[in-house]
Amino acid sequence: xxxxxxxxxxxxxxxxxxxxxxxxxxxxxxxxxxxxxxxxxxxxxxxxxxxxxxxxxxxxxxxxxxxxxxxxxxxxxxxxxxxxxxxxxxxxxxxxxxxxxxxxxxxxxxxxxxxxxxxxxxxxxxxxxxxxxxxxxxxxxxxxxxxxxxxxxxxxxxxxxxxxxxxxxxxxxxxxxxxxxxxxxxxxxxxxxxxxxxxxxxxxxxxxxxxx
Amino acid sequence: xxxxxxxxxxxxxxxxxxxxxxxxxxxxxxxxxxxxxxxxxxxxxxxxxxxxxxxxxxxxxxxxxxxxxxxxxxxxxxxxxxxxxxxxxxxxxxxxxxxxxxxxxxxxxxxxxxxxxxxxxxxxxxxxxxxxxxxxxxxxxxxxxxxxxxxxxxxxxxxxxxxxxxxxxxxxxxxxxxxxxxxxxxxxxxxxxxxxxxxxxxxxxxxxxxxx
DNA sequence: ATGGATATTAGACTGGTCGTCTATAAAATG
DNA sequence: CATTTTATAGACGACCAGTCTAATATCCAT
Numbered sequence: 001x002x003x004x005x006x007x008x009x010x011x012x013x014x015x016x017x018x019x020x021x022x023x024x025x026x027x028x029x030x031x032x033x034x035x036x037x038x039x040x041x042x043x044x045x046x047x048x049x050x051x052x053x054x055x056x057x058x059x060x061x062x063x064x065x066x067x068x069x070x071x072x073x074x075x076x077x078x079x080x081x082x083x084x085x086x087x088x089x090x091x092x093x094x095x096x097x098x099x100x101x102x103x104x105x106x107x108x109x110x111x112x113x114x115x116x117x118x119x120x121x122x123x124x125x126x127x128x129x130x131x132x133x134x135x136x137x138x139x140x141x142x143x144x145x146x147x148x149x150x151x152x153x154x155x156x157x158x159x160x161x162x163x164x165x166x167x168x169x170x171x172x173x174x175x176x177x178x179x180x181x182x183x184x185x186x187x188x189x190x191x192x193x194x195x196x197x198x199x200x201x202x203x204x205x206x207x208x209x210x211x212x
Numbered sequence: 213x214x215x216x217x218x219x220x221x222x223x224x225x226x227x228x229x230x231x232x233x234x235x236x237x238x239x240x241x242x243x244x245x246x247x248x249x250x251x252x253x254x255x256x257x258x259x260x261x262x263x264x265x266x267x268x269x270x271x272x273x274x275x276x277x278x279x280x281x282x283x284x285x286x287x288x289x290x291x292x293x294x295x296x297x298x299x300x301x302x303x304x305x306x307x308x309x310x311x312x313x314x315x316x317x318x319x320x321x322x323x324x325x326x327x328x329x330x331x332x333x334x335x336x337x338x339x340x341x342x343x344x345x346x347x348x349x350x351x352x353x354x355x356x357x358x359x360x361x362x363x364x365x366x367x368x369x370x371x372x373x374x375x376x377x378x379x380x381x382x383x384x385x386x387x388x389x390x391x392x393x394x395x396x397x398x399x400x401x402x403x404x405x406x407x408x409x410x411x412x413x414x415x416x417x418x419x420x421x422x423x424x
Numbered sequence: 425a426t427g428g429a430t431a432t433t434a435g436a437c438t439g440g441t442c443g444t445c446t447a448t449a450a451a452a453t454g
Numbered sequence: 455c456a457t458t459t460t461a462t463a464g465a466c467g468a469c470c471a472g473t474c475t476a477a478t479a480t481c482c483a484t
Contacts, residue, residue: 024462039341039344040252040254040343045442046442047441047442057443058461061443061444062461063461067442067443120340124340127400128252128332128340128341129251129255131330132250132255142403145403176409177413179400181392183400184399185396187340187399191339191350197392200385201389207420236432258470268434268435269435270433270435271434274431274433278472
């Protein structure tokens with residue numbers, strides 16, 4: 001049925017256009033990040049990402065071995081992006097250590113509101129999906145959380161040294177506690193389309209820090 | 213291709229067996245609960261549930277209008293089941309109010325370990341999936357959380373009257389805080405296949421309660 | 425009872441999606 | 455300019471959600 005001799009579409013490697021060097025691979029990653037952050041891995045079809053970027057399947061599977069490999073790469077990308085954001089806040093020496101944590105929280109709140117509470121945390125999303133995800137995701141996701149936790153622990157340690165929290169505080173445990181609860185708060189914020197879960201959690205987190 | 217005259221399977225309404233009154237509808241709901249609690253809504257195909265129960269599609273769509281209607285019913289079912297569990301603990305007058313909360317937590321921990329950390333909280337799972345779920349789920353999920361929150365607030369109020377926590381404590385806020393964080397803890401427990409996130413969250417929750 | 429209405433099951437079928445794979449063509453290489 | 459590499463186009467097979475028809479047991483009215 002496809003014997004139409006006049007097929008206007010062109011296939012094969014596209015001619016190089018100097019002016020517009022579109023990096024298809026990067027476009028796919030960016031679109032993937034957006035969609036997966038909203039809908040998760042299993043519920044997202046490749047076609048949706050493909051259509052959004054205007055790229056055919058063939059290109060996708062040229063750049064990525066599989067949907068799974070694509071997802072793993074997104075985890076790395078998001079993890080690194082977020083780590084950078086954390087560092088930007090946690091190493092901001094114009095603020096006290098605890099104020100830096102507050103600043104991160106405000107930043108994150110902004111982000112959620114800006115996207116209409118549709119986008120959550122990619123790592124949290126995929127974590128919830130573990131039951132339907134390839135095992136390969138588990139270590140990566142776990143590792144990402146551990147990385148974020150360490151960065152926060154560093155900031156809390158600075159808070160300790162600045163006498164904002166007690167010397168006896170276990171900063172690792174506190175940091176673990178924070179991310180556990182924060183992910184829950186992001187989930188609820190998405191569900192309720194409101195910032196109040198984030199505020200509720202943040203308020204309690206700060207009030208229960210062991211004071212100097 | 214289907215012209216085999218010898219089709220051994222029987223169709224039509226099945227003969228009634230007095231001894232074994234299998235309630236197909238209930239079986240479907242139970243199986244759905246198990247599978248969705250592990251894998252979520254989007255990642256689960258009807259066929260998987262059907263095969264597990266040994267029931268054909270026709271039966272499913274006789275009892276339920278759609279997969280969405282089925283899911284909504286599961287939310288109600290799970291919400292009610294869990295509320296009953298909460299009440300069992302929160303109204304156990306052989307324990308002090310705070311000890312009742314601890315007892316619930318131990319119960320939940322048991323449950324997670326018993327199923328190899330594969331099963332999480334259905335409401336949390338679906339909440340995370342909101343981006344890919346019909347809008348009809350939002351109110352139901354939100355309402356379920358609110359219901360659980362009220363029950364916990366009742367128990368915390370008893371704790372206040374028993375002088376286990378301060379008179380000034382805002383039990384509603386504390387209950388909200390608990391469920392926000394608890395869902396995050398369940399997520400992490402599934403991811404890490406370990407109880408420690410649950411312990412970490414619970415420990416901090418109790419230590420940060422405003423003491424009398 | 426008996427015959428029509430109802431309840432329940434069997435599973436084919438349709439339209440759509442998902443992920444893989446092959447064919448094709450431009451660019452790079454030498 | 456021939457060969458290899460890079461990138462695109464889209465066909466293909468498997469699967470899935472939901473619908474529909476057929477079949478058959480039970481229920482109920484007369």
